[in-house]
Amino acid sequence: MTPQLMQAIKLLQLSNMDLLSYVDSELERNPLLESSEAQDSAANELDDRAEIAASPAAESADWLTTDGAPSGESVNNALDTEIDNVFPEDGPTERGTELDAGALAGESWSGGGSSSGEDYNLEAFVAGELSLHDHLSEQLVLAVADPILRLIGQDLIDAVDEAGYLRIEADQVAERLGVSVDVIEQVVSILQSFEPAGICARNLAECLALQLKEKNRFDPAMAALLDNIELLARRDLPQLRRLCKVDDEDLTEMIHEILALNPKPGNAFGHTVVQPVVPDVIVTPASDGGWTVELNSETLPRVLVNQSYYAAVSKTARDDTEKAYLSECLQTANWLVKSLDQRARTILKVSSEIVRQQDAFLTYGVEYLRPLNLRMVAEVIGMHESTVSRVTSNKYMATSRGIFELKYFFTSSIASSEGGDAHSAESVRHKIKQMIDAEDPNDILSDDAIVKALKDSGVDIARRTVAKYREAMRIASSVQRRRQKQAMLA
Template structure:
């Protein structure tokens, strides 16, 4: 059989992931903090982009609706006066093309600074208008400040004081010393015994348990301060893994105590603080800022709006583009300017599409979970990504990206969008299915309300749920209970006895 080369023409379809398409997908799943950082980077790279300040929203809207309004924008804002424009185009196109060979590296940051200045964020008038009395409030006492005050009184030797401050730098937010003694000694040029001596002294500081290197040492320091660290308690602290597994039989043997004494020891452990450093401020804490806000409307429906604080707005400066275009000298400059304009237009379109997609998904979630917003978690409906995707005409993967790390502010609190997607549990009477989250909440309520003399077993919980119309298996109840870190009925009974004993 002869072999011969042939030319054949075939037609096929394939999805090509362009860099901009991949970036658009990434934008969709970014948190608002990540998105702000990304926008700031784009503004630094692209001289045609600028962030729209709140006071500029009206003018920006006019620009978006009509490009011819650019002249009015220039006249209305002194930052875009002829003088300011001439400063940008002072000598050549070096300010516009910081990436071009031979152009000074300093021009890019200077240009970015001019754009930030043009937004009016650093003038004397802006500073006075933005004055906030809260900025004058005294800073909260931090853990390191509190420890530093005690170091000043506890150590006279400068070398010991230096070691103590180094150990303080190794404290985490809960008050544990996470540094390595050997490494600290080598870095400071002292002996390990010297570091250990200073560490022991620091472990006498307030609050009790600070400078511990693990949970066992933290509890031991607090027990010693109370003069309760006897051999039996030491054996208990040395076997916290057995306590976590609630292996009380083994603990009784190791501690050489009976059940009543063990219950007293457990009650003593409960009164300790495993995180002694959390009583102090650790600095700024990231607060969850909701991406979507839901409010009750006057007609009984729900108003779903995007939170403007999480939506960075950028402006494509068409005036600047027009001015610079007339001054381009070679093809490289023209190509660079065209690329900047293309990227700027792409970013504005992508941000707008991202906002619309989030709003569309959130609105459908609110429509599906209307009963939850009215009555609470017990009325949370079973919901999956495909249901929402089919309802709004999007792909399931798109809905998944939108709901990742996005939060919704409702009259019942702030919830992650994925909180509203729960599995379905069949109804015992053949009616509507129940949300797994609602069933979890019901199990937790039953356990919270149980009497110490009538602790509910998993079988008893199954019977109660069956009477309420929930068709659920015992192993499912056990799985949900363990997922909420709730011990078994036997262990809860022992703990309730320990708490009752501690109360006496």
């Protein structure tokens, strides 16, 4: 496997931002590469790239095909389970010793820093400020196992402002994602349990209330004070005393406690500008009732090989060293453009199949998410699972229901009790949540009753699986729910 082939494969898993950064570095390093300002359509641009990148070696073989082999089967086999030993940055390995040592050291076109230490950058070792967005996302991964709730949680985290407030309406999110408002509120409650206290509140009163609850100081008097916090701003203390039903001493103590709280908990984190997610693929409804899938042209690097400059400079080459350098620049430039073209085509092919498989989700909502795995997509589009895995990493799709990472569409499956299509685990969790939300306080559903109801609706599931899903959604057992609901009715 050549260094160029490995680099082309590596380009697949780069995010659009990382790809642009990489291409910029190549533009600086390679004098034969130049940025294209053409505004052609995406299809014409891809065709132009393929023509420019064409060379005697490239025209006769696909980029996933090794020299002299009729197909990419040998490469697919190598990429299946030993991919960790393929990429240069993984360092020398038993498998890596067979590769070009210069490429592994970053001395060839494949980039990376110079092994001589000339590009040694101390700033690379300085820890950056932790952003509020990253801080909440890290807690979300630990607190929520359900992919659906995690997806909703990430959507809500994206709407949190610098001060730490959640600036979005629950009903809007529920309508866009196709779930109930209760599910959104459930996820909001989980987010509000994160550190720092007071985070993800919808308003100032709720932010202060969350912090008081953390300190175990939220009582009816405090609740009344926060419900009338505008009176505190106007210093209408007599009215506050009457509403809170406390004396002067207690009211003074309560006000001091309020003033000691942090009205903007998000300000404790880095104030670096959060870059919005830029989708790689855009999905829009088609006139025939289907979906139109297209690449986001804004994320596609536009680079060309300056053949004229190469022809002019090569004539003035003084010795074999200069000729070899120009030849290498031309080869790597052609290969980069070819690899970018193939990367775009591969992303579009994988995304189109995902949209075809998840049509019901896009149409009706999260409850209709189908079970899907890498093998199912790979078999349809004729690629290896490892290739599909790279394409779905750090790539985002913009749909009418929001922006999602491609990997979120891959879910486990649960068999149908009637021999029909399998059900995705996420849709089954959603069904369980709906059943429990709608249960009669006098007739609480046990896990066995849920299993029976699901089997009656065509879902073949074990009792222990129901219990696992229920616990992952932080839903109490039937005994605990019965006590809670009876206490509420009392």
